[in-house]
Amino acid sequence: MSGDKTTWRVAFTRRAEGDSLGIFSFIAERDGPDIAETMLGAFIEARDSLRERPDRGRIPPELKRINVLSYREVQVSRHRVAYQVNKTTHEVYIHVVADGRRNFTELLKERLLTASPRGSNS
Numbered sequence: 001m002s003g004d005k006t007t008w009r010v011a012f013t014r015r016a017e018g019d020s021l022g023i024f025s026f027i028a029e030r031d032g033p034d035i036a037e038t039m040l041g042a043f044i045e046a047r048d049s050l051r052e053r054p055d056r057g058r059i060p061p062e063l064k065r066i067n068v069l070s071y072r073e074v075q076v077s078r079h080r081v082a083y084q085v086n087k088t089t090h091e092v093y094i095h096v097v098a099d100g101r102r103n104f105t106e107l108l109k110e111r112l113l114t115a116s117p118r119g120s121n122s
Contacts, residue, residue: 008085010050010092015111016081019097023079039077046076047094054085054092062105063112071095071112080104082112 012020020043028036049056057072060082073082082096096111098104 006090008051008054008090008092010047010054010083010094012047012094012097016094016097023097023099042076043079043081043097046074046081050074050083050092050094054083057081057083060104060108062108068112071108075100082108084112 020040024036024040027039055072057074059069060071060073060080063069063071071082071084073080075081076097078100080096080098080100081094082098083092083094085092096107098107
């Protein structure tokens with residue numbers, strides 16, 4: 001993909017959008033709205049970076065161990081953002097936004113291994 005100037009469409013599944021809103025609300029309540037706005041800005045920056053370089057993230061180790069290689073993730077502070085790249089349509093689907101301290105194996109199994117390709121049931 002290097003040298004390719006294609007802009008990719010990036011979309012959150014409903015559940016991933018709910019994840020990020022929940023994180024924003026939690027941080028706003030616990031640490032205040034300014035800190036929550038900063039975190040939201042970091043999520044937006046990560047999302048926007050995927051429009052130019054969707055291959056930049058790593059394969060989540062929990063999925064790599066079971067040879068599921070179609071998902072990638074980026075780190076935003078202590079949060080993990082897991083996504084899937086569709087090279088045919090130049091689309092990126094963000095499936096999970098979660099605190100990295102969570103049991104990511106179970107979360108990925110629940111969200112990714114049972115989701116439809118576009119995450120419509122997510």
